[in-house]
Amino acid sequence: xxxxxxxxxxxxxxxxxxxxxxxxxxxxxxxxxxxxxxxxxxxxxxxxxxxxxxxxxxxxxxxxxxxxxxxxxxxxxxxxxxxxxxxxxxxxxxxxxxxxxxxxxxxxxxxxxxxxxxxxxxxxxxxxxxxxxxxxxxxxxxxxxxxxxxxxxxxxxxxxxxxxxxxxxxxxxxxxxxxxxxxxxxxxxxxxxxxxxxxxxxxxxxxxxxxxxxxxxxxxxxxxxxxxxxxxxxxxxxxxxxxxxxxxxxxxxxxxxxxxxxxxxxxxxxxxxxxxxxxxxxxxxxxxxxxxxxxxxxxxxxxxxxxxxxxxxxxxxxxxxxxxxxxxxxxxxxxxxxxxxxxxxxxxxxxxxxxxxxxxxxxxxxxxxxxxxxxxxxxxxxxxxxxxxxxxxxxxxxxxxxxxxxxxxxxxxxxxxxxxxxxxxxxxxxxxxxxxxxxxxxxxxxxxxxxxxxxxxxxxxxxxxxxxxxxxxxxxxxxxxxxxxxxxxxxxxxxxxxxxxxxxxxxxxxxxxxxxxxxxxxxxxxxxxxxxxxxxxxxxxxxxxxxxxxxxxxxxxxxxxxxxxxxxxxxxxx
RNA sequence: CGGGACAUAGCUCAGUUUGGUAGAGCGCUGCGUUCGGGACGCAGAGGUCGCAGGUUCAAAUCCUGUUGUCCCGACCA
Numbered sequence: 001x002x003x004x005x006x007x008x009x010x011x012x013x014x015x016x017x018x019x020x021x022x023x024x025x026x027x028x029x030x031x032x033x034x035x036x037x038x039x040x041x042x043x044x045x046x047x048x049x050x051x052x053x054x055x056x057x058x059x060x061x062x063x064x065x066x067x068x069x070x071x072x073x074x075x076x077x078x079x080x081x082x083x084x085x086x087x088x089x090x091x092x093x094x095x096x097x098x099x100x101x102x103x104x105x106x107x108x109x110x111x112x113x114x115x116x117x118x119x120x121x122x123x124x125x126x127x128x129x130x131x132x133x134x135x136x137x138x139x140x141x142x143x144x145x146x147x148x149x150x151x152x153x154x155x156x157x158x159x160x161x162x163x164x165x166x167x168x169x170x171x172x173x174x175x176x177x178x179x180x181x182x183x184x185x186x187x188x189x190x191x192x193x194x195x196x197x198x199x200x201x202x203x204x205x206x207x208x209x210x211x212x213x214x215x216x217x218x219x220x221x222x223x224x225x226x227x228x229x230x231x232x233x234x235x236x237x238x239x240x241x242x243x244x245x246x247x248x249x250x251x252x253x254x255x256x257x258x259x260x261x262x263x264x265x266x267x268x269x270x271x272x273x274x275x276x277x278x279x280x281x282x283x284x285x286x287x288x289x290x291x292x293x294x295x296x297x298x299x300x301x302x303x304x305x306x307x308x309x310x311x312x313x314x315x316x317x318x319x320x321x322x323x324x325x326x327x328x329x330x331x332x333x334x335x336x337x338x339x340x341x342x343x344x345x346x347x348x349x350x351x352x353x354x355x356x357x358x359x360x361x362x363x364x365x366x367x368x369x370x371x372x373x374x375x376x377x378x379x380x381x382x383x384x385x386x387x388x389x390x391x392x393x394x395x396x397x398x399x400x401x402x403x404x405x406x407x408x409x410x411x412x413x414x415x416x417x418x419x420x421x422x423x424x425x426x427x428x429x430x431x432x433x434x435x436x437x438x439x440x441x442x443x444x445x446x447x448x449x450x451x452x453x454x455x456x457x458x459x460x461x462x463x464x465x466x467x468x469x470x471x472x473x474x475x476x477x478x479x480x481x482x483x484x485x486x487x488x489x490x491x492x493x494x495x496x497x498x499x500x501x502x503x504x505x506x507x508x509x510x511x512x513x514x515x516x517x518x519x520x521x522x523x524x525x526x527x528x529x530x531x532x533x534x535x536x537x538x539x540x541x542x543x544x545x546x547x548x549x550x551x552x553x554x555x556x557x558x559x560x561x562x563x564x565x566x567x568x569x570x571x572x573x574x
Numbered sequence: 575c576g577g578g579a580c581a582u583a584g585c586u587c588a589g590u591u592u593g594g595u596a597g598a599g600c601g602c603u604g605c606g607u608u609c610g611g612g613a614c615g616c617a618g619a620g621g622u623c624g625c626a627g628g629u630u631c632a633a634a635u636c637c638u639g640u641u642g643u644c645c646c647g648a649c650c651a
Contacts, residue, residue, distance in 0.1 A: 012600065012612070013586045017644060037643065092650070109651065143575080143649050151650095199651085207651090317648080411651070443651075479610060514611040521611090532610065542610090 001472070003507040004481075007044055010519050020216045022454035023148030025463050029523045031471075038145025038153035040447075045523065048471040049450050050156065053188060054135050056468060057158045057444060060183045064176040066131040066160055071113045073137060077103035079112040083422050088314075094139040094153075106139035111419045111441060114161045118437065119425035125165050128427060128437070129173055133160035135446065149447040150218070150407070156447050162440040163420075165429065170438045174206065174414055177442045181210050181410050184444065189466025190453055193406065195221050196231040198305050199413060206414040210444075211406030212452035221406045224394035233403070234305040236388035237395040240349040249355045252370040254338070260365045263333055265298040268367065272358060280351060280359040280371060282335040284324050284343065287313040291323060295337055295347035295379070297354065300386040310346070310383050328362040336360035337377040338368055345377070348385040407452040408445075415439040457547075463524030464547050467570035473497075474504040474563065475525040477517070479532040481510045490531045493541070493560065500564045521546065526570070527563060 009030040017034070018024035026032045031046030042050055058068065080086035080093075086103075094106040107113065114132060122130065138157045145153050162173035178194065185192040190212050197209040209232055211221055220233035231237070262268050269276045279298030284291055285307065292311065296302055308316045321332055327342060328335045336359035337345055356370040371377070394401050419425070420437040429435050450469070457464040467473060474497060478490040490506050497504040505525070507516045520528050530542040535556070543559060544551040554562070 009584090011585060015585070016580090016587090019645075034643095090650090111651095140650085144645095144647095146645085197651095413651075441651085477610095512609055512611085512613065514609090514613085517611045519612085530610075 001503075001505040003475075003505055004509045006505070008519075008523075009043070010522055018148065020147050020150070020455070021458055022150070022216075022451040025454055025458060025522070026148055026451065029463055032149065034148075036153075038142060038151065040149060040152060040154075045471045046450075049465070049469055050446055052469040052471075053446050053449050054156075054158070056187050057135065057184055057446070060180045060187070061131075061133050061158070061160065063183075064131070064180045066133045066162075066180075068134060069132055070134050070136060071107070071110050071117070073107050073139065075105055075107050075113055077105065079116055080105060083112050083115070083419055085112070092140050092142065094141050107136075108138055108140040109441075109443075110134070110136075110159055111161065111415075111439075112423070115419045115423045115425050115439070118163055119420075119423060122163065122425070122427055122437070125427055125429050125435075129162065129164045129169050131160060131162040131173060131176075133158060133442075147216075147451075149451040152447065155445060158444040158446060160442040162442070163425070163437045164440075165427065165435060165438065167416075167438060170414055170416070170440050174412065174440050177412050177440070178208065181412065181442070181444070185210055185212070185409065185449075188449060188453060188469050189457070190409075190449070191456060192409070193221065193223065193230050195223070195406075196229075196235050197411065198232060198234045198309070205416065208412050209408050210410035210412075212409050212449075212456060213404060214407050214452060214455040215405050216455055217405040217407040219406050219408055221404050222388050222392075222401050223404065224397060224399060224401050226399035227394060227397040229394050229396040229401075233387060234303065236392075238349070238384050238386055238388050238392050239395050240382075240384070241353055244353045244355065251372045251375060252356050254371065254376060255369040256361055256363075256366055257369055258365060259367045262367075268358065269298065272367075272369070274358060278354065278357050280337065280354055280357045282337055282340070282360055284319040284327060284335060285316055286319045286323070287311045287316050291319055291327065291343050293335070293337065293340060293343045293345045294385060295345065295351050296386050297348065297350050298358075300348065300350065300389075302348075302385060303387045306383075306385050307346075310385065328360070330360070330362050330366075331364040334360040334362060334364055334366065336362055336368055336371070337379070338362070338371060340377070344380045346385065347373075347379045347382050349382050350386070351379075352382060407448065407455065409449045409452050410442075410444045412442045413440060415441055458524075461518070462522035465524045465526055467526050467567060470524070470526050472503045472505040472525055473567045474502060474527045474529060475520045475523075476504055476506045477513070477520065477528060477530045478506065478508065479513050479530060481508050483536075485536045486531050486533075489535050489541075489556070493529060493531070493556070496560050497564070502564055502567050527567070529559075529563070 011028045014024050015027045018027055030043055032040045032042055034040055077086055093108055096104050098104060135158045137154055139154055142151055142153050145151050164170045164173055192210055192212045194208045194210050197207040199207045222233060222236035223230035262271055265276060265279055276299040277297060281296050281298045283294045283302055285294060294302055304316055324332050359368050359371045361368045390403050417436045417438055420439055425437045426434045454463050476490050476493055478486045480486050494504050494506055526546050528544045534540045539556050540553045541556055541559060542553050
């Protein structure tokens with residue numbers, strides 16, 4: 001490939017819209033361009049990266065026995081009504097009508113289509129297990145697309161669906177996918193971690209997210225340094241604390257204190273000169289049609305995912321001001337569990353151990369001192385309802401945990417029979433008895449993986465592509481594009497590479513060397529070979545490794561085989 | 575959907591407060607000199623100032639509406 005012919009519009013300055021490094025560099029290196037919010041074109045270099053990732057995904061999926069197919073992005077509403085999701089999926093679903101006013105949508109995911117296919121074509125246990133996947137563009141009308149390819153409204157995704165005849169079969173399929181995903185992200189040169197994840201509205205027992213470690217990630221991960229425990233913050237378990245010996249502390253009499261102009265827990269603890277741990281925070285939530293009260297210690301945050309799962313509700317949000325005022329008979333900020341009527345009260349485990357605590361008095365400008373569970377208030381249940389913190393012990397081994405951020409590039413689920421049951425995907429077993437398929441689903445964001453790779457591999461000069469997903473392995477830079485001798489040497493190097501399957505690109509543009517060097521660094525080709533006067537006179541070229549910055553001069557006949565084996569070794573990350 | 579900001583040349587931005595002939599740097603075209611880490615000179619091309627109304631002798635600038643974009647939050651297989 002000759003660079004002079006490539007559409008490769010690099011930018012000197014960062015576009016104003018790019019907020020994070022991967023977005024910035026993808027625009028600057030000429031990999032992508034924006035068409036609309038969350039909708040991007042892939043330019044030739046960017047698309048090469050996408051195809052590299054796709055091919056790694058294909059190889060690893062195929063290796064586990066999955067079969068590639070391609071399903072339509074345009075889907076009739078009937079299928080979604082069939083599964084019950086037409087009304088549930090909400091505004092995120094891109095809906096449209098055809099000329100006959102029939103409802104369609106653009107697929108955000110393909111459980112419906114694949115289940116429909118399988119229920120039509122699979123009749124016998126002899127056809128199972130089956131794992132089908134595709135790499136295709138998905139559409140989700142995200143409320144807020146952001147960060148370039150990180151969260152788009154149109155994006156490329158690999159989605160796979162497994163069909164088994166038993167729970168055990170699903171476990172096996174799931175395990176295979178788990179392994180495939182590990183191989184894929186490892187081969188992409190990423191530092192990643194598989195973490196336990198919430199299954200959300202989708203239900204099912206097990207779910208793992210594959211997180212690429214990066215500070216710009218949208219997810220928080222709780223992980224243990226001593227054992228293998230790692231979980232998404234949404235999922236991270238907070239173990240129930242040891243119950244204090246209630247007799248060891250004397251319960252003091254309940255007391256009302258005036259706390260005007262106190263709005264935060266910090267102000268309250270300062271005003272009353274007590275530890276934040278002594279305070280009880282009371283939050284009112286609207287859970288579908290019901291209002292519930294949730295108690296957590298003042299220094300804790302409610303984990304709304306846990307709450308949602310515990311309540312089994314579909315919608316959950318903090319109750320509106322008017323509702324809070326009506327229930328507490330007080331301004332917002334003074335809710336408390338004592339004499340709170342008309343709502344169920346759920347408390348985090350830790351509330352058991354708050355002796356003589358401080359809570360809102362359900363009276364504007366007043367709090368209560370010496371509030372104690374049982375004596376002063378009752379609860380519906382104690383549960384794990386709070387967000388984990390770095391101070392929480394690992395729920396598996398009890399050792400300290402750390403919290404870091406990550407980018408979710410893959411997610412695997414054990415679906416069970418949710419869709420196969422709703423859509424009647426059945427088969428006949430050995431005894432001629434009709435059984436429902438057990439499903440799993442497995443997704444990878446291809447574009448997001450590319451973005452995550454950049455987040456993890458860049459410096460002040462630009463991208464540093466891992467070899468397996470680099471748009472080209474080697475860039476050959478002839479220092480003068482109009483010098484015949486130099487160009488001939490560059491062409492010969494190119495030839496010897498392509499014979500060995502090494503992808504090289506020649507920067508034959510009539511630019512000054514500085515421009516070529518800066519573009520090479522910006523785009524992030526792993527290896528750079530400079531051909532100059534020394535190459536003509538002494539047969540030497542200069543080699544530079546982008547990642548390490550290592551740089552040396554060497555005779556052509558020696559350096560070519562060396563680079564070939566270097567590239568091949570880097571590609572062997574299988 | 576709530577809060578905030580922005581929209582002027584391909585890109586980054588000035589000009590808007592106080593209405594009066596639309597600017598800079600980079601990029602682009604041509605010629606020349608250069609040529610190992612984003613060169614220099616000369617000559618050019620390129621914008622109905624997001625769009626639609628309104629006020630005014632006169633609007634990039636003031637007013638109203640609208641669309642798009644970005645950030646924070648809520649939301650999210």
